[in-house]
Amino acid sequence: MSLEESVLQGDRLALARLLTRIENDADDGDAALDILFPHAGRAHLIGVTGAPGTGKSSLVNQLALHFRKQGKRIAIVAVDPSSPFTGGAVLGDRVRMRDLSGDHGVFIRSMASRGSVGGLARATANVVQVFDAAGYEIIMIETVGAGQSEVDIARLAHTTLVVEAPGLGDDIQAIKAGILEIADIIVVNKADRPGAENTEKALKSMLDLAHPVNKVYVHHGTLAPIHLSSSRARRMEGDREGNGGGWLPPIQKTIAIDGKGIDELAQHIARHGEYLKVSGDWTVREHARLESELEAALQYILMDQFRGRVSEARFNKVVNRVFERTLSPGEAAKALTTGNGRLK
Amino acid sequence: MSLEESVLQGDRLALARLLTRIENDADDGDAALDILFPHAGRAHLIGVTGAPGTGKSSLVNQLALHFRKQGKRIAIVAVDPSSPFTGGAVLGDRVRMRDLSGDHGVFIRSMASRGSVGGLARATANVVQVFDAAGYEIIMIETVGAGQSEVDIARLAHTTLVVEAPGLGDDIQAIKAGILEIADIIVVNKADRPGAENTEKALKSMLDLAHPVNKVYVHHGTLAPIHLSSSRARRMEGDREGNGGGWLPPIQKTIAIDGKGIDELAQHIARHGEYLKVSGDWTVREHARLESELEAALQYILMDQFRGRVSEARFNKVVNRVFERTLSPGEAAKALTTGNGRLK
Numbered sequence: 146m147s148l149e150e151s152v153l154q155g156d157r158l159a160l161a162r163l164l165t166r167i168e169n170d171a172d173d174g175d176a177a178l179d180i181l182f183p184h185a186g187r188a189h190l191i192g193v194t195g196a197p198g199t200g201k202s203s204l205v206n207q208l209a210l211h212f213r214k215q216g217k218r219i220a221i222v223a224v225d226p227s228s229p230f231t232g233g234a235v236l237g238d239r240v241r242m243r244d245l246s247g248d249h250g251v252f253i254r255s256m257a258s259r260g261s262v263g264g265l266a267r268a269t270a271n272v273v274q275v276f277d278a279a280g281y282e283i284i285m286i287e288t289v290g291a292g293q294s295e296v297d298i299a300r301l302a303h304t305t306l307v308v309e310a311p312g313l314g315d316d317i318q319a320i321k322a323g324i325l326e327i328a329d330i331i332v333v334n335k336a337d338r339p340g341a342e343n344t345e346k347a348l349k350s351m352l353d354l355a356h357p358v359n360k361v362y363v364h365h366g367t368l369a370p371i372h373l374s375s376s377r378a379r380r381m382e383g384d385r386e387g388n389g390g391g392w393l394p395p396i397q398k399t400i401a402i403d404g405k406g407i408d409e410l411a412q413h414i415a416r417h418g419e420y421l422k423v424s425g426d427w428t429v430r431e432h433a434r435l436e437s438e439l440e441a442a443l444q445y446i447l448m449d450q451f452r453g454r455v456s457e458a459r460f461n462k463v464v465n466r467v468f469e470r471t472l473s474p475g476e477a478a479k480a481l482t483t484g485n486g487r488l489k
Numbered sequence: 490m491s492l493e494e495s496v497l498q499g500d501r502l503a504l505a506r507l508l509t510r511i512e513n514d515a516d517d518g519d520a521a522l523d524i525l526f527p528h529a530g531r532a533h534l535i536g537v538t539g540a541p542g543t544g545k546s547s548l549v550n551q552l553a554l555h556f557r558k559q560g561k562r563i564a565i566v567a568v569d570p571s572s573p574f575t576g577g578a579v580l581g582d583r584v585r586m587r588d589l590s591g592d593h594g595v596f597i598r599s600m601a602s603r604g605s606v607g608g609l610a611r612a613t614a615n616v617v618q619v620f621d622a623a624g625y626e627i628i629m630i631e632t633v634g635a636g637q638s639e640v641d642i643a644r645l646a647h648t649t650l651v652v653e654a655p656g657l658g659d660d661i662q663a664i665k666a667g668i669l670e671i672a673d674i675i676v677v678n679k680a681d682r683p684g685a686e687n688t689e690k691a692l693k694s695m696l697d698l699a700h701p702v703n704k705v706y707v708h709h710g711t712l713a714p715i716h717l718s719s720s721r722a723r724r725m726e727g728d729r730e731g732n733g734g735g736w737l738p739p740i741q742k743t744i745a746i747d748g749k750g751i752d753e754l755a756q757h758i759a760r761h762g763e764y765l766k767v768s769g770d771w772t773v774r775e776h777a778r779l780e781s782e783l784e785a786a787l788q789y790i791l792m793d794q795f796r797g798r799v800s801e802a803r804f805n806k807v808v809n810r811v812f813e814r815t816l817s818p819g820e821a822a823k824a825l826t827t828g829n830g831r832l833k
Contacts, residue, residue, distance in 0.1 A: 175819055182817035435811050435818060440792075442822035447791040448784075450826065467779050473526035474779060475519055478786035482794065 149180045152279050157249065160279055164254055167271050178271055181278035186431065188220075188277040189418050192302030193287045194327075199310040200334045203401035204410075205287050211411045212283050213250055220276035223255045224269055224288045224298075252281065266297040267441065270434075273301065299327035300437065303430055304417045306410075308332045309348060311340035325351055328394050330413050336398035336406065348396055392420055455481055493524045496623050501593065504623055508598055511615050522615060525622035530775065532564075532621040533762050536646030537631045538671075543654040544678045547745035548754075549631050555755045556627050557594055564620035567599045568613055568632045568642075596625065610641040611785065614778075617645065643671035644781065647774055648761045650754075652676045653692060655684035669695055672738045674757050680742035680750065692740055736764050799825055 148166075151159035167174040193205055202223070209219045254276075256269060269286065276284050288298055299305045307328035312335075325331070325348070333345050395413050399406030421427035452460075463481055466472035472480070492510075495503035511518040537549055546567070553563045598616060600609065613630065620628050632642055643649045651672035656679075669675070669692070677689050739757050743750030765771035796804075807825055810816035816824070 179817040179820055183814045186814055432812055436808065438818035439808065439811055439821055442818045443795065443826065444788050444792060446822050446826045447795055448788060451787065451791055464780065464783065467783055468776055470527045470530055473523040474782035474786045476523055477783055478790050482787065482790045 147180075149177050152181070152275065153184060155280065157252065160252065160275070164272055164275060167275060168256070168268055174271070178274060181275060185274045185277035188273075188281055188284045189304065189414075190273060190277075190302045191283065191285045191414060192298040192305040193285055193308060194298055194305065195308030195310075195332075199308040200401050201287055201308050204306075204308060204332065204334055204399060204407075205285050207399075207401050207404055207407045208285065208411060208414075209251055210404075211407050213248060216250075217282045218250045218280060219252070220273075220281040220284045221251070221253045222269060222272055222276070222284065222286045223253065224265065224286060252276065266301075270301055270438070300434060303421055303427065304329045304414055306330045306332055306414075308334050309344055310335040311338045311344040325394075329392060329417050330410070331394050331396045332406075332410060333396060333398045334401050337400050337403075341398065345396060345398065352394060352396070391424060392417065392426075451482070491524075493521050496525070496619065497528060499624065501596065504596065504619070508616055508619060511619060512600070512612055518615070522618060525619060528622035529618045530621065532617075532625055532628045533648065533758075534617060534621075534646045535627065535629045535758060536642040536649040537629055537652060538642055538649065539652030539654075539676075543652040544745050545631055545652050548650075548652060548676065548678055548743060548751075549629050551743075551745050551748055551751045552629065552755060552758075553595055554748075555751050557592060560594075561626045562594045562624060563596075564617075564625040564628045565595070565597045566613060566616055566620070566628065566630045567597065568609065568630065596620065610645075614645055614782070644778060647765055647771065648673045648758055650674045650676055650758075652678050653688055654679040655682040655688040669738075673736060673761050674754070675738050675740045676750075676754060677740060677742045678745050681744050681747075685742065689740060689742065696738060696740070735768060736761065736770075795826070 146154075148159050148163050152163050163177055167177065191208075193201055195201055205221060205223075209221060212219050254272060256265065256272065273284055273286065286298055286302055305327050307325065307330075309331065310333070331348055331352075333341060333348065335341070397406055397410045397413055399410055401407070418427075421430070460481065463472065463477045467474055467477050490498075492503050492507050496507050507521055511521065535552075537545055539545055549565055549567075553565060556563050598620075600613060600616065617628055617630065630642055630646060649671050651669065651674075653675065654677065675692055675696075677685060677692065679685070741750055741754045741757055743754055745751070762771075765774070804825065807816065807821045811818055811821050
């Protein structure tokens with residue numbers, strides 16, 4: 146049986162081996178992805194992001210335990226941009242293992258940055274696709290950091306959780322605003338800490354600015370989950386105008402290490418998945434992702450073909466003109482791609 | 490006189506207009522960049538990055554004041570990934586204005602994210618090129634955030650400053666490790682705060698891990714700048730093996746709001762510029778940047794030509810096969826780029 150077949154039949158060892166092969170970006174990794182592709186597209190992809198110190202990992206652990214109780218198969222992809230020399234990724238695995246080790250319905254994969262721009266995002270997308278094809282129903286993608294990497298996750302995930310925590314400093318506000326735009330659900334973790342109310346208020350007013358027309362629903366404490374008001378339900382089904390569309394990001398307080406607020410959070414996630422399907426956004430996001438994968442593949446092949454067409458001597462000559470600043474990169478690209486175009 | 494000529498002759502109003510044109514990514518923006526390109530390549534590009542709350546903006550202000558005293562022309566490009574609705578970029582300008590307003594040797598440009606991946610990095614590179622051509626000798630590029638955006642800056646800048654501050658939480662360590670790899674100079678700002686010594690120690694041991702063979706030089710307080718030991722000087726000139734090469738990132742304490750440690754920091758920056766030139770790394774970085782610009786321009790043109798070759802009907806047919814998951818993105822790209830290749 147091929148490695149891919151074993152993976153499709155639920156062989157964990159084969160899965161681990163295939164993931165390594167794909168992470169190493171070998172040619173047979175690409176072939177494996179082609180074989181698995183028709184089997185993917187069913188999982189609910191959940192991005193979990195936020196500043197360091199917000200307790201993302203505990204939250205992901207608790208959500209995994211929750212979904213396991215529902216009998217779902219869970220994959221966790223921990224994307225750790227920290228340097229290999231800190232062993233961050235390895236440590237992460239060990240911490241997680243306490244609660245989830247020995248459970249065959251959970252598969253955890255840590256990915257450390259290899260320093261290549263965009264390389265990590267693509268490797269993560271590939272790993273997620275393998276888990277998806279292998280029948281994992283919920284795939285959580287956790288990242289440390291704040292910035293472009295979050296935007297890339299938001300593109301990959303169906304549902305993006307932005308995790309905040311009280312007491313991380315006021316200046317962090319600046320970053321929050323940027324991150325809030327990609328949030329489908331906002332989590333105020335460590336909600337027993339002083340300042341939790343202020344953090345929540347600040348988030349609420351930022352959301353109000355982002356969604357000026359809509360009322361934002363804030364859920365206090367870890368009470369029973371809210372039920373949708375009829376106006377909310379209507380919005381969910383149709384009204385997708387304005388900034389952020391018809392889904393109003395709820396704010397959920399949690400205390401992950403005590404498991405508080407996790408049930409409610411899981412319900413928000415399920416509800417968001419439902420919303421995506423009802424509104425058609427599920428398909429929209431799916432298609433956008435596939436289109437961007439296609440574009441990346443096209444770019445790769447086109448560049449490869451280009452290199453085959455242009456002699457190294459000619460290419461180097463033009464590159465040297467750029468280094469001498471007698472030809473701009475744009476002019477050089479034009480000269481190289483228009484056949485025998487003369488160089489000025 | 491054309492706008493570009495006015496810019497080359499030092500007309501500030503023309504510069505502002507040209508920057509706007511280029512930021513809006515219009516076709517004549519590209520033409521202007523081609524015209525200015527031969528005049529660029531002289532400025533020292535300094536990236537300043539670090540977590541929110543570290544006081545980057547004050548530091549950049551103080552450095553600008555310092556370089557102004559040396560009679561240099563300074564441009565500041567503040568890259569602010571925060572959302573437009575917070576007005577972060579605008580506020581940034583106003584805060585800066587207190588110290589630097591009315592000084593014609595300083596030009597400040599704030600750039601807000603437009604949400605497009607990579608778009609901000611490219612726009613920043615273009616703006617920097619204009620300042621460079623216009624004769625600004627030092628260009629500081631400041632970013633909020635931590636993650637991919639920093640790596641992109643490091644590629645753009647000759648000298649990258651990573652700014653830290655005491656008391657931002659231990660979990661932030663994870664991010665530091667990743668950022669340290671791109672640091673040419675490490676700044677512990679707000680050095681009068683409790684915990685400054687610990688922050689410095691932690692950074693030092695991280696650097697020791699990153700540069701296990703080399704001794705890391707830590708500068709205490711805001712004393713006179715260190716002089717290069719002969720072994721250090723030798724390393725600067727030759728030994729570029731191992732992780733990080735021959736330059737050992739110094740750690741400089743500062744209290745930016747009081748102007749403390751700024752002279753020393755400015756000297757580290759000047760010394761790093763010198764090191765880059767002596768070692769040949771200046772040219773290496775310059776060429777790497779130009780190559781990546783050329784590659785981006787090539788990709789754009791190749792994709793454009795591809796779109797011209799493939800009929801929309803055929804393209805859509807293949808894309809739909811991908812959406813139906815009967816063709817992987819990689820297979821689709823192959824089918825579309827190999828002429829009349831049959832679809833399986």
